[in-house]
Amino acid sequence: MYEVLKNHLTHGTYTLQDAEERIDYFVATGRIVPAQAEELQAIANSNANSPSGLADEVQGLRREVEELKRRFGGGDVSREDTPITKGGRARKPKEDPGKEDLPQAED
DSSP states (O other): OHHHHHHHHHHSOOOHHHHHHHHHHHHHTTSSOHHHHHHHHHHHHHHOOOHHHHHHHHHHHHHHHHHHHHHHTOSOOOTTTSOBOTTSOBOOOOOOOOGGGSOOOOO
8 A cells, every 4th residue: 555655646646635635534444554644744744745736736726727719719519519630630510401502313
């Protein structure tokens, strides 16, 4: 369990409070020993994300989504409404001609 938690604290996204709670829980349940907890706490102190940093990230992502909606017409776009070509670019679907627009077969 120590290695899993160490990996998460080294590479994951978390606040210092979340890390401390997790470490305390694993010590209390006997999954890690206090010496391991001290090492994990040091890793968490140097790698934790600040709550305001996460809020800034979320706000930046929201601005990006709004910009993409503005550029590409906004709203929910389903896969059926916007087919993707092999090159990965969205293309406008062709108009579906009604039966009255199709040439009639001669007998």
